[in-house]
Each structure stands twice: as C-alpha cells, then as structure tokens.
Amino acid sequence: MIHGMRFGIYGMSVLSDAKVRSAKATGKAYKLSDGQQLYLHVSSAGGRSWRMNYQFGRNDQGKPVQKTLTIGSYPAISLKEAREARDQAKGLLARGVEPKPQDLFERAPPPVDMRPRFGAVARDWHTLQKTRWSKVHAADVLASLEADVFPALGAMAMADVTAPDVFKILRVVVDRGAIETAHRLRQRVSAVFTYGIALGIVSVDPAQNLAIAIPSKPKAKAQPAIIHLPKLRQLLVDCEAERCRAPTKLALRLIALTAVRPNEIHGARWDEFEDLDGEAPLWRIPAGRMKGDIERKADEDGDHLVPLSPEAVAVIKAVAMVNGDLPLVFPSERHVRKPMSENTLRALLIRAGYYQRHVPHGFRAAFSTIMNERCERMWRARGHNGPSPDRAIIDLMLAHAPSNKVEGAYNRAAYMERRRELACDWAVILTRDMWPPEIHVGQPIRWAATGMGRPSF
Known part of the structure; x- marks a missing residue:
C-alpha cells in the first residue's frame, strides 16, 4: 500500500466502493481507473458510467483498432458487476468475438407464461x-x-393459436383422406375457443371460418339394403340356413320384424317386454x-314403443x-x-x-320402402x-327424431x-x-345336415 491506495496488476490503482461513491462533478470530465482496461467515466455534470478500452480488428495499416465499450451506468451497475462484465468481455x-453490452450480463429467466393452454381448456370444455x-x-x-389436435396445439x-395453426392440423387430416373427420375436428376446436371466449381467456375463434378452406364433406353413402320383398325374404332364409348360434339367427329375424336399430337389439333386456301373452x-x-x-335420452316420456306382431312374440319366446x-x-x-x-349380425x-x-341397419330402409x-x-x-x-x-315406428319437440312428445304413444x-x-x-323360430333352438348346424333342405322364395 502507498498512501492508503491499492494498486492493480498493471500498477494502476484499484477502485473501492467508497471512492466510486465519492466521485463528484468537477466541471470537467475525468476517469477513475480500476485496472485491466476498466474505468469509471465521470462526466462534467457528474454522470458516472463504466467503460472499458479494448482492441479489436485492424485498420488499413494493419494496426489494432482501439475501441471503447460502455458497460453501463453507476450505481445501476455496481463495481463488482462492472468487473464481472469486464471479465466476460475479455473472454x-x-x-x-467483439463484446456488446447485451452480452456481458447473465439474463434473468423470462417470466413464467401462466396463460391457459389449449389442451387444458379443451379438457375442461370436454x-x-x-x-x-x-x-x-x-x-x-x-x-x-x-x-390430431393436442400434439400440435395442446401446449x-x-x-x-392462429387460424394457420388450426388449418395446418386440419390439412394433415384432409391429406389422409378423412375429410369428414377434419370438419368434425374444426367444429370441436371452434367449440373450445367459444368456451374460452365465454371465460374471457381469448377474444376470437381462429377456427370459426375455416370450414370454407376444407374440401366439402362427401355425401354420406346409404347403407346397403335389399328393399325388394322377395329378395329380402330369401335373405332371411339364407342367413337362417347358416351355421351359427340360435340366438344370432333369432336376433336377425327380430330386427327384420321390428326395424329397430342394431344397438337396440344388442342391448335388449327381458324387462323391456310387456304383455307377451x-x-x-x-x-x-x-x-x-x-x-x-342427452336431453332426449333424459326425457321421462322418451321411451320408444314398439308394438309386437305375433311373429315377433314367437321369436322372443324362442330366445327365452x-x-x-x-x-x-x-x-x-x-x-x-x-x-x-x-359385428355378430353383420358377420352372419x-x-x-x-x-x-345388406347390413343389419338395412332392415329399416327395407321396412320403410316396402311399407x-x-x-x-x-x-x-x-x-x-x-x-x-x-x-x-x-x-314414428322407426323412431325418427321429430322436428318439433312438442309433436314428438305427443306422438310417442300416438296412433x-x-x-x-x-x-x-x-x-x-x-x-x-317360413320355419317357426323355435326350430333353430338346439340346432346350430347347417340345414343340409338335418335333411330339411333350404327353401327359396
């Protein structure tokens, strides 16, 4: 120590916090060196900033170019932070690499984005x-x-989320040939955004107008159905001559007689039948x-009433x-x-x-057309x-959904x-x-094996 001052490795005095704080304006700019090219520049008005002299590149004469890097102002940047920035610049x-002020300090982590994610909102909507x-x-x-949606938009x-983001996933679905699926997905994404708008999360629905950008839905193909009565009768004979369990043959005959939907046959329970005798x-x-x-399913008067013919009752009793x-x-x-x-009836x-x-659902078309x-x-x-x-x-017999709810409720038991x-x-x-249905009970074999032969119509 000489006269109470410390010296850096180059013989220059090393600054202290006290000396930096006491640096005042003198009416003329000056600098206080900390060594290793770092110094505090004090302006004529008293403004203080950390600066560093360095060499980078060469001029036309091949000599190193002298430059000055302004690290930042004091006291926003402390003496300790200025020295760390100098060391970063030297590295x-x-x-x-020529140093720049933005490269000298470790960045604070960006604030956590707490905005609701599409996937979470979609699950809440669901x-x-x-x-x-x-x-x-x-x-x-x-x-x-x-x-199809969460992998791209979920997080x-x-x-x-923008309209191009949504359209990109819809385009992938369209390209694999699932046009109708693409339209359903657009509707579902749009519904999620409508839910988000209601919650105040977003203000616009980017999927709202994308339907026109997707190819039109292909016309639904009618399910194959034989609607010519003699051929339909022959179909029943052919199916009942196949080798399978008796209940399968009886289920096919019952769906043909009642024209109900296949899932209504599949889930039929004994307690649903009334007054069979x-x-x-x-x-x-x-x-x-x-x-x-769900509104129609929850309707207390929403049961579908199917009047049973004697032939249908005979099938039910055979199944029993x-x-x-x-x-x-x-x-x-x-x-x-x-x-x-x-798939059981379809397989038969x-x-x-x-x-x-012909498919199981085709009996509805046959009944409607022929009758x-x-x-x-x-x-x-x-x-x-x-x-x-x-x-x-x-x-009404086919349980087609009525366009008027009041009319529908009235007509469930009408006529x-x-x-x-x-x-x-x-x-x-x-x-x-045709053979009576009970003939199938106990005979899950081909008719040829019984010697009964196969009739035709």
Whole structure:
C-alpha cells in the first residue's frame, strides 16, 4: 500500500466502493481507473458510467483498432458487476468475438407464461360437455382431440393459436383422406375457443371460418339394403340356413320384424317386454338406449314403443328358451353380461353371401320402402289423392327424431292401433311360410345336415 491506495496488476490503482461513491462533478470530465482496461467515466455534470478500452480488428495499416465499450451506468451497475462484465468481455475477445453490452450480463429467466393452454381448456370444455353425450361419443371426441389436435396445439397458449395453426392440423387430416373427420375436428376446436371466449381467456375463434378452406364433406353413402320383398325374404332364409348360434339367427329375424336399430337389439333386456301373452304385446325401449342427444335420452316420456306382431312374440319366446335366465336377451357368447357384439349380425350376413349388399341397419330402409309403397298403393286404391297418412306413422315406428319437440312428445304413444296393424302386416308379408323360430333352438348346424333342405322364395 502507498498512501492508503491499492494498486492493480498493471500498477494502476484499484477502485473501492467508497471512492466510486465519492466521485463528484468537477466541471470537467475525468476517469477513475480500476485496472485491466476498466474505468469509471465521470462526466462534467457528474454522470458516472463504466467503460472499458479494448482492441479489436485492424485498420488499413494493419494496426489494432482501439475501441471503447460502455458497460453501463453507476450505481445501476455496481463495481463488482462492472468487473464481472469486464471479465466476460475479455473472454469474448479471447474467442475472437467483439463484446456488446447485451452480452456481458447473465439474463434473468423470462417470466413464467401462466396463460391457459389449449389442451387444458379443451379438457375442461370436454368435462363440461360430456354430461350431454353418450359415453361412446364422449370418448370419441376426446380421442380425436388427443390424436390430431393436442400434439400440435395442446401446449400452446390459447391466445397464441392462429387460424394457420388450426388449418395446418386440419390439412394433415384432409391429406389422409378423412375429410369428414377434419370438419368434425374444426367444429370441436371452434367449440373450445367459444368456451374460452365465454371465460374471457381469448377474444376470437381462429377456427370459426375455416370450414370454407376444407374440401366439402362427401355425401354420406346409404347403407346397403335389399328393399325388394322377395329378395329380402330369401335373405332371411339364407342367413337362417347358416351355421351359427340360435340366438344370432333369432336376433336377425327380430330386427327384420321390428326395424329397430342394431344397438337396440344388442342391448335388449327381458324387462323391456310387456304383455307377451296378452292382446297388446309391446317392447318398451328406454329413452336412454335410443339414438339422440342427452336431453332426449333424459326425457321421462322418451321411451320408444314398439308394438309386437305375433311373429315377433314367437321369436322372443324362442330366445327365452335359450337365454331366458339372463338379464340380456342377446348377450355376448363369451360374456353373458355384455351385449352381443355389433359385428355378430353383420358377420352372419356376410357368411350368407350378402357382403356390401345388406347390413343389419338395412332392415329399416327395407321396412320403410316396402311399407310406404304398400300403404301408398292401398291409399290410392281407395280413391284418395296425396300422400298416405301412414307415411308419418311409419316414421314414428322407426323412431325418427321429430322436428318439433312438442309433436314428438305427443306422438310417442300416438296412433298405436295403426302402428300395431302395420307391424302385423309387415310380419305376415315378410315371414309367411317360413320355419317357426323355435326350430333353430338346439340346432346350430347347417340345414343340409338335418335333411330339411333350404327353401327359396
């Protein structure tokens, strides 16, 4: 120490915090050196800033170029921080990189982005909506989001998602040929953003107008159905001549007689049938098992009433000989407490030679076409003009969703007498001269093996 001052490695005095704090304006700019090219520059007005002299590059004469780096002002940057910045600058120079002020200090981590993510909001939306849907539909919606949307958008803040972001994932789905799926995904993404708008998370829906950017949905293909009565009768004979379990053959005949949807046959329970030995046998299918939204399923008066013909009752009683002690009328072969597989009846039709010609759902189209034509002929034969009133009654028998909710609630049990007449007419023309259903019980073999032969119509 000389006169109370410390010296740096180059013989220059090393600054102290006290000396830096006491540096005042003198009316003329000056500098206080800390050694190793670092010094405090004090302006004529008293402003203090840390600076560093260094050499970088060469001029036209090949001599090193002298430069000055302004590190920052004091006291915002302390003496200790200025020295650390100097050392950082020297390290950059040693690597041939010219230092800049923004390179000298370690950056503070960016603030955590707490904005809601698309994936989290979508799951909240799904939880809210699934109470309105069937379990199958709710699972399908979530699976489609997880497969096609969440990988790209799930971790993004909703406010950052743009229309091009959404369109990019829709384009991937379209390119694999799933155009209808792409339209459904757009609707679901749009619904999530509508939910986000309601919560105040976002203000716009980037998916709202993207439908016009996606190819139009292909027209739905009608499910294959044989609607010519003689051919339909032959189909039943062919299927019942196949080798399979008796309940499968009986389920096919019952769906043909009642024209209900396949899932309504699969899930049929014994406690749904009423008055089988009476004058007005009925199948009361609970609203919860019917096709429709949750509001319709929850309707106390939403049960679908199916008047049963004697031929249908005979089928049900034949099934009771096999499965009458079980809750389900047509249980799975492997799990008696689970419904018959949705592929069982389709497989029987395929084995009988009706692949892409007829499906279980096709009996509804057959019933509608044949009975409407029959009723129209009879209506006109009586001298009436215009459409037959039976057309609306046939729609009721098929449980088509009414356009008017009040009308729908009223009509669920309406025209029951005429509905029963039509059901009986249909059963007679469809199964006339066929073997009685109970003949299948105990004979899950080909008819050729019984010596009975196979009739044709």
